[in-house]
Amino acid sequence: xxxxxxxxxxxxxxxxxxxxxxxxxxxxxxxxxxxxxxxxxxxxxxxxxxxxxxxxxxxxxxxxxxxxxxxxxxxxxxxxxxxxxxxxxxxxxxxxxxxxxxxxxxxxxxxxxxxxxxxxxxxxxxxxxxxxxxxxxxxxxxxxxxxxxxxxxxxxxxxxxxxxxxxxxxxxxxxxxxxxxxxxxxxxxxxxxxxxxxxxxxxxxxxxxxxxxxxx
Amino acid sequence: xxxxxxxxxxxxxxxxxxxxxxxxxxxxxxxxxxxxxxxxxxxxxxxxxxxxxxxxxxxxxxxxxxxxxxxxxxxxxxxxxxxxxxxxxxxxxxxxxxxxxxxxxxxxxxxxxxxxxxxxxxxxxxxxxxxxxxxxxxxxxxxxxxxxxxxxxxxxxxxxxxxxxxxxxxxxxxxxxxxxxxxxxxxxxxxxxxxxxxxxxxxxxxxxxxxxxxxxxxxxxxxxxxxxxxxxxxxxxxxxxxxxxxxxxxxxxxxxxxxxxxxxxxxxxxxxxxxxxxxxxxxxxxxxxxxxxxxxxxxxxxxxxxxxxxxxxxxxxxxxxxxxxxxxxxxxxxxxxxxxxxxxxxxxxxxx
Numbered sequence: 001x002x003x004x005x006x007x008x009x010x011x012x013x014x015x016x017x018x019x020x021x022x023x024x025x026x027x028x029x030x031x032x033x034x035x036x037x038x039x040x041x042x043x044x045x046x047x048x049x050x051x052x053x054x055x056x057x058x059x060x061x062x063x064x065x066x067x068x069x070x071x072x073x074x075x076x077x078x079x080x081x082x083x084x085x086x087x088x089x090x091x092x093x094x095x096x097x098x099x100x101x102x103x104x105x106x107x108x109x110x111x112x113x114x115x116x117x118x119x120x121x122x123x124x125x126x127x128x129x130x131x132x133x134x135x136x137x138x139x140x141x142x143x144x145x146x147x148x149x150x151x152x153x154x155x156x157x158x159x160x161x162x163x164x165x166x167x168x169x170x171x172x173x174x175x176x177x178x179x180x181x182x183x184x185x186x187x188x189x190x191x192x193x194x195x196x197x198x199x200x201x202x203x204x205x206x207x208x209x210x211x212x213x214x215x216x
Numbered sequence: 217x218x219x220x221x222x223x224x225x226x227x228x229x230x231x232x233x234x235x236x237x238x239x240x241x242x243x244x245x246x247x248x249x250x251x252x253x254x255x256x257x258x259x260x261x262x263x264x265x266x267x268x269x270x271x272x273x274x275x276x277x278x279x280x281x282x283x284x285x286x287x288x289x290x291x292x293x294x295x296x297x298x299x300x301x302x303x304x305x306x307x308x309x310x311x312x313x314x315x316x317x318x319x320x321x322x323x324x325x326x327x328x329x330x331x332x333x334x335x336x337x338x339x340x341x342x343x344x345x346x347x348x349x350x351x352x353x354x355x356x357x358x359x360x361x362x363x364x365x366x367x368x369x370x371x372x373x374x375x376x377x378x379x380x381x382x383x384x385x386x387x388x389x390x391x392x393x394x395x396x397x398x399x400x401x402x403x404x405x406x407x408x409x410x411x412x413x414x415x416x417x418x419x420x421x422x423x424x425x426x427x428x429x430x431x432x433x434x435x436x437x438x439x440x441x442x443x444x445x446x447x448x449x450x451x452x453x454x455x456x457x458x459x460x461x462x463x464x465x466x467x468x469x470x471x472x473x474x475x476x477x478x479x480x481x482x483x484x485x486x487x488x489x490x491x492x493x494x495x496x497x498x499x500x501x502x503x504x505x506x507x508x509x510x511x512x513x514x515x516x517x518x519x520x521x522x523x524x525x526x527x528x529x530x531x532x533x534x535x536x537x538x539x540x541x542x543x544x545x546x547x548x549x550x551x552x553x554x555x556x557x558x559x560x561x562x563x564x565x566x567x568x
Binding site: 132155157206207 | 250252255259276279280282283284287288289290308311312314315317318321322
């Protein structure tokens with residue numbers, strides 16, 4: 001049974017959106033959907049439909065995190081390239097699950113259920129976030145995927161991961177060149193099984209350590 | 217699971233150590249290896265507070281999961297007990313301390329304490345008592361000047377915290393962390409009583425530091441503990457050659473009738489690429505279960521009216537090990553050559 005049939009059997013009427021206003025950003029796109037739909041299923045890559053000013057990751061995350069009137073949204077993707085993975089990580093907090101297109105038929109309804117549960121405040125162990133120290137080891141500030149190599153202490157004491165750089169800069173006010181050696185703190189879903197499933201909220205400079213990092 | 221169950225659960229965490237000591241909802245944790253198994257067991261038991269978290273020493277396979285445990289706001293922690301070892305200035309240890317500081321500031325962690333043999337009086341958890349057998353204050357207070365030691369070079373393993381768990385006043389288990397020959401020398405000097413029905417063998421059955429006599433090390437420790445069950449908390453992926461065959465020989469020569477149980481299968485015993493069934497395992501989280509690599513898996517020991525009960529039942533594990541004989545050569549059942557000075561021809565029989 002296809003995903004479309006499963007959605008219809010579950011009581012959803014489906015509408016396919018294939019045209020986007022190239023001048024519209026994700027917020028405006030979401031505003032255009034307001035009140036019309038009960039759920040949104042969005043491909044990561046929308047540019048096959050012409051020039052689009054946002055990715056599916058951004059729109060899904062913003063839809064789920066919209067205060068007051070979230071629109072339950074599921075991100076689907078076929079093959080995630082390394083650069084795209086960074087873009088998804090940037091928005092991962094609002095993406096409860098990334099459904100592979102190959103699994104769409106089986107996974108779409110559970111994914112909607114998973115999203116609805118999270119919007120009601122019921123997080124699985126793998127998605128529940130709590131404060132953890134983060135040690136910054138390296139910063140890549142150039143190129144499409146700006147990122148920092150960090151150790152998320154609460155996730156894996158040993159293995160560094162790549163963390164999106166822009167949220168760190170936006171939330172701490174630091175410059176990229178001053179980040180290496182710093183200790184940050186963020187709310188992270190530390191029981192995530194894979195690094196790409198981590199998300200970061202409330203990023204601050206850790207008050208527990210001098211800003212030059214831990215003493216050697 | 218009864219509400220007032222008193223016991224100790226030795227978790228299958230692969231290569232590493234984690235043990236949960238519990239009296240009903242009260243619990244203490246000794247070591248926190250990285251995998252999620254410990255968290256799963258805490259959830260299964262509905263535990264929302266850890267009275268004591270003891271970190272035996274600074275190796276990742278003992279403390280790698282402790283930051284997650286400390287930071288997780290699904291439960292609170294009373295006291296985290298840290299090894300005062302002077303030789304543990306490692307990156308990993310500094311990250312553990314970062315987690316301690318963060319959780320302390322956010323609330324949910326009452327205090328952190330250094331642990332030595334003097335700490336034992338405070339390490340109580342309902343009817344369970346954690347007696348600290350090692351290290352003592354004079355040993356950890358010696359600083360670098362202690363090296364070299366009369367029992368051999370000291371390192372972080374030598375300073376491992378060794379805990380003797382008592383349930384309802386009866387000694388039940390010796391949790392030996394990674395203590396090595398030098399550390400054991402100090403314990404022997406202290407003339408402490410180490411006897412316990414269960415020995416969680418140190419260093420996952422690997423070689424004991426710089427000792428050139430692993431069999432003698434294993435024999436000495438096992439004789440002092442006089443266990444009826446010896447557990448090797450070993451993994452089939454990382455360090456799959458544990459337990460060392462000389463260590464096993466020492467254990468078996470000192471306690472020929474003791475039941476021997478590895479949490480996961482060793483390559484000595486079974487082809488590492490083959491999976492085994494989990495029918496014999498306790499219905500508890502075990503890291504090797506999903507990979508089909510559990511030998512005894514997670515082992516729970518409960519005390520009921522002074523009698524110890526094992527889950528999985530030891531006879532179930534024995535039958536499982538025997539079922540491996542046609543396809544492997546279980547180290548705990550292998551014919552054991554005795555030292556030549558005792559007999560050049562005799563062999564020890566496998567335990568029953």
